[in-house]
Amino acid sequence: MSGESVRGTQGEDRHTYSREESRAIRRRSLRLLGSLLRPFRKLIALTAVVVVVSSALSAIGPSLIAYGIDTALPRVISEGDWVPAVGITIAYLAVGGGGAALLGWYVVLIAKLTQSVMLELRTRIFRHTQRLSLEFHEGYTSGRIISRQTSDLESIQELLGGSLSELINAVLLGVFTLAALCLLDWRSGLVVVSMGVPLALLLWWFIVQSQKGYRATRVVSARLIVQFVETMTGIRAVQAFRREKRNDREFAKVSEDYRVANLRVINLFGVLDPGLILLGNISIALALAWGALRVLDGSLAIGVLLAALLYVRNFFGPLEDVAMFLNSYQAAVAALEKVSGVLEEEPTVEDPAHPVELGSVNGTLKFDNVSFGYDEHTTVLNDCNLKILGGQTVALVGTTGAGKSTLAKLIARFYDPSSGRLLLDGVDLRDLSSTDLHRAIVMVTQEAYLFSGTVAENIALGNPDATAEEIQAAARAVGADEFIMELPDGYDTDVNKRGGRVSAGQRQLISFARAFLANPAVLILDEATASLDLPSERLVQDALQRLLADRTAIIIAHRLSTVAIADRVLVMESGRVVEDGSPQQLISQGGRFSHLYRAWKESLS
């Protein structure tokens, strides 16, 4: 299979990939990593120099001790000459101090590099996902985006800022230590090298087992997050349907799996740590025994033996970091693959390269043979031809799943038609810049989402340049001023603070004020299905009438009372408009709408 099948977030949930697919994913991850690191080339070069010098200095210490014992000390004893001893002490302090200072600098440089890269990556993911079309978000779910922004970024940060820097330090220390040891006493070096096979076997065993273990913990922790997010986002349904006990049981099961998976990994360290210490001690014992024999026959100085033993110990110390690195490397690679997939996604609704300028907008909409499906296998709208004149108020009615929201989403250009064209004042929506499009067409959704901030800020979203007076005028126009003034801080009330909470109907009025302030030529309104109490409903109906005056309006009408304010009703069924006319016409025709209308009237009496 080619790399195309894993483009973007496709195939993200699969466990196996063909060779080409793996190569495509690896290339994309490396490209991302390269683009993140490239701006910091100088910083990386400086960091490399610092860590090399710091590790080299660390490897000098034991040799100085050897010189001190074998040369400087005898001079003090035999000749009373303190100069070499003092000299070597100063040199040891300088080397040790210099090494420590450089190590400190290395840590600071790595932290700076990591945090700069993470800042860039975090910003990129946020900006990119925010710009991706609705099609992506409807399919990808917010839970997965949360994972990309949190646990995946953490894995990458852990690799760059933690284990990778420790690995580089450990490897350089190992290389310099072994080189210094071989130069000082190659026979002791041989002892360390002879430990290579059991050492490699131990590390290999740990890596294979821990990879399995870490993979299992990652799978279970993802389940834990899903379980938690699902429960909390659906808390109303959970409490209404008394699902708590069942959720408790499911959560307890996943938590137990998580505990077991974590224990399995931790237990591996119960073998690795003592294994490394044991190999280190065996090496020291061998080097000591062999060295002692040579000291006895006079072929090895005692200081050299001591220094060799220090080197052997230093060599085994940081080996655990190498094993740890390989684990966080796996997690970070998996995270980088997923993140680079999200960043590879392109908006399906793109801005045109050469947009057509839109002058003053009349608001005439035309569907020209428009067909649309959410995927290539299904068709939701079928060859739709429709003209909505500027200033008309059109109510869309129809059974659930008929395609009303889909029609609205096409007008707001959340999606592009699969075939055919959708025109605003004769211009294809695809030829309009997103700025012009969003100025001309505004969609007010059912949820009437309020962002954290004040009521005024929420209304001002419709027009960020609006003055306080304009904001209040918009609220007054849709009848929201009165209740806003009664809030604790009026327009400055924080909608997320206690006391600032507003009711569903009030939230709708705020979103109407926002749309009124935006003053679009075309307004699409997905009417809230939640049944408002009668005074609220009347309030909303009055507000609607003022909001819809002088513009083209398309209302997805869930309440037939709303249809009364429409000039025209479109009845939809299975993706087609099956009735089209004024409410009076349709009622007198005796078709589907008249049945609906009669049933509704009867329900009121």
Ligand SMILES: Nc1ncnc2c1ncn2[C@@H]1O[C@H](COP(=O)(O)OP(=O)(O)OP(=O)(O)O)[C@@H](O)[C@H]1O
């Ligand atoms: N994001 C989506 N991905 C795939 N299919 C979808 C998506 N949204 C809607 N559909 C499908 O398209 C069809 C039309 O849905 P649409 O939401 O337009 O209906 P509707 O008339 O607005 O219904 P309702 O009154 O229940 O909101 C349905 O069969 C639905 O399952």
